[in-house]
Amino acid sequence: MHAMLPKLECSDFPSIARRSVETLQVNLGYLCNQTCIHCHVNAGPRRKELMDADTVRTVLDFLRASTASRLDLTGGAPEMNPHFRELVAEATKLGAHVMDRCNLTILEEPGYEDLAEFLAAHGVELIASLPCYLEENVDAQRGNGVFQASMRALERLNALGYGREGSGLELNLVYNPQGPQLPPPQESLEAAYKRELGERFGITFNHLFTITNMPIQRFGSMLISRGEFAAYMQLLQDAYRPENLDGVMCRTLISVDWRGYVYDCDFNQMLGLPLARAGRAPVHLSELMGEDLAGNPIVVLGHCYGCTAGQGSSCGGALG
Numbered sequence: 001m002h003a004m005l006p007k008l009e010c011s012d013f014p015s016i017a018r019r020s021v022e023t024l025q026v027n028l029g030y031l032c033n034q035t036c037i038h039c040h041v042n043a044g045p046r047r048k049e050l051m052d053a054d055t056v057r058t059v060l061d062f063l064r065a066s067t068a069s070r071l072d073l074t075g076g077a078p079e080m081n082p083h084f085r086e087l088v089a090e091a092t093k094l095g096a097h098v099m100d101r102c103n104l105t106i107l108e109e110p111g112y113e114d115l116a117e118f119l120a121a122h123g124v125e126l127i128a129s130l131p132c133y134l135e136e137n138v139d140a141q142r143g144n145g146v147f148q149a150s151m152r153a154l155e156r157l158n159a160l161g162y163g164r165e166g167s168g169l170e171l172n173l174v175y176n177p178q179g180p181q182l183p184p185p186q187e188s189l190e191a192a193y194k195r196e197l198g199e200r201f202g203i204t205f206n207h208l209f210t211i212t213n214m215p216i217q218r219f220g221s222m223l224i225s226r227g228e229f230a231a232y233m234q235l236l237q238d239a240y241r242p243e244n245l246d247g248v249m250c251r252t253l254i255s256v257d258w259r260g261y262v263y264d265c266d267f268n269q270m271l272g273l274p275l276a277r278a279g280r281a282p283v284h285l286s287e288l289m290g291e292d293l294a295g296n297p298i299v300v301l302g303h304c305y306g307c308t309a310g311q312g313s314s315c316g317g318a319l320g
Helices: 053-065 084-093 115-121 135-142 146-159 186-201 217-225 229-238 242-247 266-271 302-308
Strands: 023-027 070-074 097-102 125-129 171-175 207-210 253-256 261-263
Touching: 023 053, 023 266, 053 084, 070 084, 084 097, 084 115, 115 146, 125 146, 135 146, 146 171, 146 186, 171 186, 186 207, 217 229, 229 302, 242 302, 253 266, 261 266, 266 302
Parallel strands: 023 070, 023 253, 070 097, 097 125, 125 171, 171 207
Antiparallel strands: 253 261
């Protein structure tokens, strides 16, 4: 794995500050049943890092004490953390809106046969990765057989009410480009996904989120190996739009790693750039109970152009 941080530090990205925290994004660990080439987390089946029970309780304590109303669970495959269901159930009791960043194929893994029903019973919003509506493109990016497994998972979720009008069960899909390009316009691509998945499989969903590939971890290392890193960074900088600055996710979100340490976003987490406070020492979530982070400076480097290029990109899709 190539080192990305030195290539991102020489940046003139503008300074920005946080508003009040609305979303607590929690990485439950790097264990995953897939190994995707665009993964900025470098997750996979051999990763051992998983959030423990004490840190899960700290997450719940923070939700009780903070202004955050949304709990955004990610990984790896967050469902593979043994405390996933406890966290979802308790957060729901607290009135938090829980989101699960699901890779869909986890629903077919042994031991997870009742996962879809659990998610539906707790009203969890699903944000499901499906990088294309064409089988050959999905399997090229995520592995052989992933597309058909994803279609079976989506059909099962639809049968439970996910993505159906009036059900209250929200199902959103995520598109990532195949390589070092910006995503196409979100609105037109969403229409194409709905047409293709509806006509060919009878599948329905709520929204499509287009997310720019970040030049970090596995994807960034691949760019370096191919000699494409500098060109991709130039593409992001040339497509910079200052109006996207107001809507970047780090304004209202904090990211927590599997050990409980806090970052401005999931991407900074993967680069080891902790929340800005006195000094550079990592800040643990337990240190922030009841603290108002509004006005806190956000740590920015060259990768931040990925969130502000073109139509903009965040964990909730395009910004404009």
